Amino acid sequence: MKILVPVKRVLDYNVKPRVKSDGTGVDLANVKMSMNPFDEIAVEEAIRLKEKGKATEIVAVSVGPAKAQETLRTALAMGADRAILVQVDDGVEVEPLAVAKLLKAIADEEAPGLVILGKQAIDDDSNQTGQMLGALTGWGQATFANTVEVGDGNATVKREIDGGLQTVTVKLPAIVTTDLRLNEPRYASLPNIMKAKSKPLATKSPSEYGVDIAPRLKTLKVAEPAGRTAGIKVGSVDELVEKLKAMGVA
Amino acid sequence: MKTLVWVEHDGSTVKDATLATVTAAAKLGEVHLLVAGQGVGAVADAAAKIAGVSKVHVADDASLANGLAENVAPLVASLMGHHDAFLAPATTTGKNIAPRVAALLDVMQVSEILSVEGPKTFTRPIYAGNAIATVESADAKLVITVRGTAFDKAAREGGSGTVEAVGGAADAGVSSFVGEEIAKSERPELTSAKIIVSGGRALGSAEKFQEVIIPLADKLGAGVGASRAAVDAGYVPNDYQVGQTGKIVAPEVYLAVGISGAIQHLAGMKDSKTIIAINKDEDAPIFQVADIGLVGDLFTLVPELTGKL
Ligand SMILES: Cc1cc2nc3c(=O)[nH]c(=O)nc-3n(C[C@H](O)[C@H](O)[C@H](O)COP(=O)(O)OP(=O)(O)OC[C@H]3O[C@@H](n4cnc5c(N)ncnc54)[C@H](O)[C@@H]3O)c2cc1C
Ligand SMILES: Nc1ncnc2c1ncn2[C@@H]1O[C@H](COP(=O)(O)O)[C@@H](O)[C@H]1O
Numbered sequence: 001m002k003i004l005v006p007v008k009r010v011l012d013y014n015v016k017p018r019v020k021s022d023g024t025g026v027d028l029a030n031v032k033m034s035m036n037p038f039d040e041i042a043v044e045e046a047i048r049l050k051e052k053g054k055a056t057e058i059v060a061v062s063v064g065p066a067k068a069q070e071t072l073r074t075a076l077a078m079g080a081d082r083a084i085l086v087q088v089d090d091g092v093e094v095e096p097l098a099v100a101k102l103l104k105a106i107a108d109e110e111a112p113g114l115v116i117l118g119k120q121a122i123d124d125d126s127n128q129t130g131q132m133l134g135a136l137t138g139w140g141q142a143t144f145a146n147t148v149e150v151g152d153g154n155a156t157v158k159r160e161i162d163g164g165l166q167t168v169t170v171k172l173p174a175i176v177t178t179d180l181r182l183n184e185p186r187y188a189s190l191p192n193i194m195k196a197k198s199k200p201l202a203t204k205s206p207s208e209y210g211v212d213i214a215p216r217l218k219t220l221k222v223a224e225p226a227g228r229t230a231g232i233k234v235g236s237v238d239e240l241v242e243k244l245k246a247m248g249v250a
Numbered sequence: 251m252k253t254l255v256w257v258e259h260d261g262s263t264v265k266d267a268t269l270a271t272v273t274a275a276a277k278l279g280e281v282h283l284l285v286a287g288q289g290v291g292a293v294a295d296a297a298a299k300i301a302g303v304s305k306v307h308v309a310d311d312a313s314l315a316n317g318l319a320e321n322v323a324p325l326v327a328s329l330m331g332h333h334d335a336f337l338a339p340a341t342t343t344g345k346n347i348a349p350r351v352a353a354l355l356d357v358m359q360v361s362e363i364l365s366v367e368g369p370k371t372f373t374r375p376i377y378a379g380n381a382i383a384t385v386e387s388a389d390a391k392l393v394i395t396v397r398g399t400a401f402d403k404a405a406r407e408g409g410s411g412t413v414e415a416v417g418g419a420a421d422a423g424v425s426s427f428v429g430e431e432i433a434k435s436e437r438p439e440l441t442s443a444k445i446i447v448s449g450g451r452a453l454g455s456a457e458k459f460q461e462v463i464i465p466l467a468d469k470l471g472a473g474v475g476a477s478r479a480a481v482d483a484g485y486v487p488n489d490y491q492v493g494q495t496g497k498i499v500a501p502e503v504y505l506a507v508g509i510s511g512a513i514q515h516l517a518g519m520k521d522s523k524t525i526i527a528i529n530k531d532e533d534a535p536i537f538q539v540a541d542i543g544l545v546g547d548l549f550t551l552v553p554e555l556t557g558k559l
Contacts (some may be wrong), residue, residue, distance in 0.1 A: 131319065
């Protein structure tokens with residue numbers, strides 16, 4: 001079974017995002033970019049399934065600028081076998097619906113048994129792409145996965161839901177999206193980083209897949225949220241109790 | 251404009267998250283609801299009483315019993331022939347279903363809206379709430395998820411919607427429900443609690459979390475939350491996590507104990523009315539958003555506080 005893993009290049013999760021002063025977006029010039037953390041978890045899960053003999057090949061896919069090659073190389077260094085970059089011009093943002101359509105086209109070509117995506121990209125915080133790909137393929141979707149067991153023609157997935165955990169079984173091929181506790185991604189070793197440089201990476205364009213990536217949402221403005229300012233520090237528990245009483249809480 | 255709102259329920263009652271979604275929908279136009287499930291007559295009757303609701307569509311079918319997105323989405327898509335907008339609460343259920351509906355309709359979803367600015371214009375948080383985007387949809391139909399803390403809850407009484415059965419539900423045959431482990435608790439649900447006490451990595455163990463955080467929460471009648479670090483370490487179950495990728499809360503009082511205040515955590519609680527932080531590091535980032543801070547060791551301060559309340 002082949003596993004497809006879509007990975008997105010995003011602002012590193014440790015970097016505090018700064019809104020551009022002209023209100024057009026978040027400043028991405030000269031800041032550290034990394035693989036979306038949930039996608040690292042997706043790559044890790046795919047590798048573990050391959051190590052367990054459940055999968056034979058892992059194909060990492062990214063939709064993004066030329067620089068997204070770095071993200072794909074990271075996936076290859078972790079253990080993916082080959083990569084596909086659907087390249088767009090620098091600064092072009094491809095919305096989840098268009099990403100899902102591109103992934104559908106790639107899934108048609110590659111015929112994977114599983115597509116493992118992150119549950120959400122930490123830049124747009126959309127949490128849509130996996131579910132949309134589910135609709136376009138008609139496959140089952142096990143979102144927000146906490147554990148994944150691949151069986152014979154199906155996968156049983158424990159999902160993180162608001163009240164606790166839910167278990168579903170999906171027929172293969174299927175879509176899985178990762179939650180934080182699915183696994184802890186490995187770091188790529190230096191020899192594997194070197195090896196990754198010679199693994200195959202194909203570059204494609206959206207038009208080769210016949211997908212229109214024109215955005216459906218127009219961003220009119222990006223602004224800083226209403227700020228909070230630091231308040232006071234109290235010196236003792238007694239003072240805190242007084243404050244709580246004054247608020248009518250205690 | 252006619253809207254269709256996904257009713258989140260537990261088989262007998264309508265969940266609070268639905269009420270905020272109704273308020274958002276009412277800003278767009280006429281409010282219709284969809285109650286889907288098995289044996290949901292009582293839910294439909296309760297839903298019809300929600301203020302501002304004009305119609306309740308009820309889909310009662312075994313294939314809808316567990317809200318599987320593969321079965322629900324085609325049903326919603328078919329109802330969208332005569333509705334202009336589909337709105338779901340931004341809960342794990344809503345987030346699972348709505349994008350599947352959107353793609354069936356060839357629509358780009360607007361996720362977790364904070365406000366309605368116009369018939370097709372909304373604000374939504376991006377980058378863990380470090381930026382707020384105003385977006386305008388160019389699609390013919392709208393598919394939206396709604397952040398519960400950003401809208402007032404519609405009243406549960408006062409409406410008199412008509413109830414109408416809808417058919418056409420079917421099992422897509424690609425997924426099945428196996429089981430659920432839902433924590434039963436007497437405590438207020440996190441997303442509707444007035445007071446929340448949250449613990450972080452500093453608690454050190456599940457035992458200490460129980461010993462230190464729970465008595466304080468009990469005294470205050472509070473909901474209990476946690477940072478990702480505390481959940482990952484197994485001190486508390488996953489559904490306690492507050493943050494960018496956990497629950498979004500906005501209680502009257504949020505008490506953060508032994509939590510550093512990473513941006514991903516702040517994303518889930520910085521709209522709380524009053525934030526109180528207890529941390530031994532006076533430079534912890536949580537103090538930059540806290541209204542009241544107390545610097546010191548939580549293992550002495552929290553029991554003392556619990557004792558004095
Ligand atoms: C993709 C992604 C998504 C994430 N989503 C979330 C999310 O939804 N929610 C979330 O919370 N995090 C999330 N995180 C994790 C986040 O980045 C932080 O790692 C996490 O919030 C840290 O938890 P913490 O504050 O409990 O632990 P720490 O950062 O380790 O802080 C512990 C704090 O306790 C204090 N302390 C230690 N001992 C004591 C004592 N005896 N008395 C008083 N204070 C003490 C320390 O001074 C410190 O400030 C996410 C991360 C990623 C990459
Ligand atoms: N441009 C992209 N390239 C590759 N994968 C993507 C891209 N955008 C989104 N994804 C995948 O879809 C998941 C959810 O993203 P989103 O729906 O944008 O929150 C991510 O974690 C990725 O796995």
